[in-house]
Amino acid sequence: MTLQLHDTAARAVREFTPIRPGEASVYLCGATVQAPPHIGHLRSAVCFDVLIRWLEASGYRVTFCRNVTDIEDKILRTAQAGGVPPWIVAERNQRAFTWAYDAAGCRPPDVEPRATGHIPEMIVLIRRLIERGHAYAGGGDVYFDVRSWAEYGALSGQHLDQVRPAEDADDAAAKRDPRDFTLWKGAKPGEPYWETPWGPGRPGWHLECSAMATKYLGSSFDIHGGGMDLIFPHHENEIAQSCAAGDGFARYWMHNGLLGLSGEKMSKSLGNSLLVTDVLTRVRPAELRYYLVQAHYRSLLEYSEEALDEAVAAYQRIERFVTRASEVLSRLGMGRPGMGRLGLDAAAGPEDELPGLPVSFRSAMDEDLSVPAALAAVHACVRDGNQALAASDKAGARASLVRLRAMLDVLGLDPLAPHWAGSAGSSGSAERLRDVVGSLVKLTLQQRDAARARRDYATADAIRDGLDEIGVLVEDTPEGPRWELKR
Numbered sequence: 001m002t003l004q005l006h007d008t009a010a011r012a013v014r015e016f017t018p019i020r021p022g023e024a025s026v027y028l029c030g031a032t033v034q035a036p037p038h039i040g041h042l043r044s045a046v047c048f049d050v051l052i053r054w055l056e057a058s059g060y061r062v063t064f065c066r067n068v069t070d071i072e073d074k075i076l077r078t079a080q081a082g083g084v085p086p087w088i089v090a091e092r093n094q095r096a097f098t099w100a101y102d103a104a105g106c107r108p109p110d111v112e113p114r115a116t117g118h119i120p121e122m123i124v125l126i127r128r129l130i131e132r133g134h135a136y137a138g139g140g141d142v143y144f145d146v147r148s149w150a151e152y153g154a155l156s157g158q159h160l161d162q163v164r165p166a167e168d169a170d171d172a173a174a175k176r177d178p179r180d181f182t183l184w185k186g187a188k189p190g191e192p193y194w195e196t197p198w199g200p201g202r203p204g205w206h207l208e209c210s211a212m213a214t215k216y217l218g219s220s221f222d223i224h225g226g227g228m229d230l231i232f233p234h235h236e237n238e239i240a241q242s243c244a245a246g247d248g249f250a251r252y253w254m255h256n257g258l259l260g261l262s263g264e265k266m267s268k269s270l271g272n273s274l275l276v277t278d279v280l281t282r283v284r285p286a287e288l289r290y291y292l293v294q295a296h297y298r299s300l301l302e303y304s305e306e307a308l309d310e311a312v313a314a315y316q317r318i319e320r321f322v323t324r325a326s327e328v329l330s331r332l333g334m335g336r337p338g339m340g341r342l343g344l345d346a347a348a349g350p351e352d353e354l355p356g357l358p359v360s361f362r363s364a365m366d367e368d369l370s371v372p373a374a375l376a377a378v379h380a381c382v383r384d385g386n387q388a389l390a391a392s393d394k395a396g397a398r399a400s401l402v403r404l405r406a407m408l409d410v411l412g413l414d415p416l417a418p419h420w421a422g423s424a425g426s427s428g429s430a431e432r433l434r435d436v437v438g439s440l441v442k443l444t445l446q447q448r449d450a451a452r453a454r455r456d457y458a459t460a461d462a463i464r465d466g467l468d469e470i471g472v473l474v475e476d477t478p479e480g481p482r483w484e485l486k487r
């Protein structure tokens with residue numbers, strides 16, 4: 001089976017056929033950085049991170065571009081309310097987003113362009129649209145003429161007469177049609193602006209994505225993604241701008257479902273408690289990622305404390321097996337299996353495209369990234385592995401562990417991945433670290449005993465002093481030496 005993806009434009013699941021064989025170009029609408037991220041923002045990032053990982057695991061060379069909207073009405077309002085320049089608001093919040101993406105184990109994009117760094121590209125695009133008769137200047141703004149583009153409304157499934165007026169101009173009097181949307185906004189006093197042939201101003205939100213997507217991925221590229229709330233007007237307008245200018249633009253449109261709050265009281269305090277930084281005081285990053293990943297990416301994910309707790313418990317079941325199995329196997333000298341990119345071992349045949357991954361997992365992922373079905377394969381593998389451990393079937397446990405880690409790697413959820421180790425992320429790896437320190441101290445004390453036995457007291461004292469220096473206090477008791485870390 002080959003990869004099938006739901007294409008919003010086709011309203012159907014279509015086989016993924018890239019423009020260039022073996023390559024995949026992906027553009028994702030990133031954050032408008034007017035506030036720090038909540039877990040709804042993170043859901044979009046995590047869903048598309050799984051897409052990127054699956055494309056890569058399937059052998060595609062991926063180019064991934066995710067933009068940052070760093071100039072926009074909401075940023076200007078936040079800046080004004082806080083009495084700081086807009087670029088401080090943008091910079092601060094962009095850092096908060098980057099931190100949250102990293103915390104959740106999202107692969108960084110190959111390029112992360114900011115709108116304010118691409119004004120010349122936007123000016124060129126406006127000029128092309130005006131020359132082709134699809135845009136016009138008026139009252140200091142520049143508008144897209146929706147009646148000039150017959151396919152306007154196709155993505156969101158609307159006829160032009162159903163489309164609501166665009167509410168993006170302060171003074172719509174200059175518009176030829178109330179549905180015409182703003183490509184360029186004339187500057188108001190005190191606002192940041194750039195000079196253009198049509199007067200000083202700043203870009204409209206939709207224009208920047210068209211300009212940046214084609215700059216980095218070409219006039220035609222494979223996949224454009226974003227949240228379902230962006231289908232209209234944002235993506236509808238991106239298509240109109242780019243296609244009316246003569247670009248092929250995106251060939252597949254993928255949209256993730258939103259994070260719903262209907263089950264919870266919609267209060268400001270709940271809104272704040274869903275900030276990524278706040279949620280991460282209650283659950284670990286890998287557990288939050290599991291929660292965001294486990295539902296199908298197109299479904300609405302209704303937030304509740306119980307659902308989050310269930311996800312945490314499910315992730316910990318997986319984690320417990322991975323930690324236990326790797327400890328048992330390493331004690332037996334069977335090594336920590338699965339250290340490769342996909343957790344592969346030598347048993348995998350060279351002709352096997354995705355060695356280590358069960359067929360049920362692959363076909364689930366190929367079927368429009370059906371993570372719930374893929375996770376069923378994950379949990380079945382954990383059950384098999386636990387049974388093997390209980391039966392002291394080491395070879396069986398090892399096979400399960402290798403298979404499991406290969407699947408978890410695709411979902412970005414392998415508890416032993418370096419990303420989770422060392423972060424506040426994995427209690428499993430913290431425990432392992434403590435075990436290793438304990439073994440090292442024990443080894444050192446055995447050498448001290450050996451030195452004493454051969455009456456080499458200078459060496460024995462040097463070992464004790466050395467341990468003391470790095471903060472390990474040793475006390476000799478009738479039952480043998482005991483040690484603890486100095487406080």
Ligand SMILES: [Zn+2]
Nearest residue numbers: 029030209234
């Ligand atoms: Zn966008």
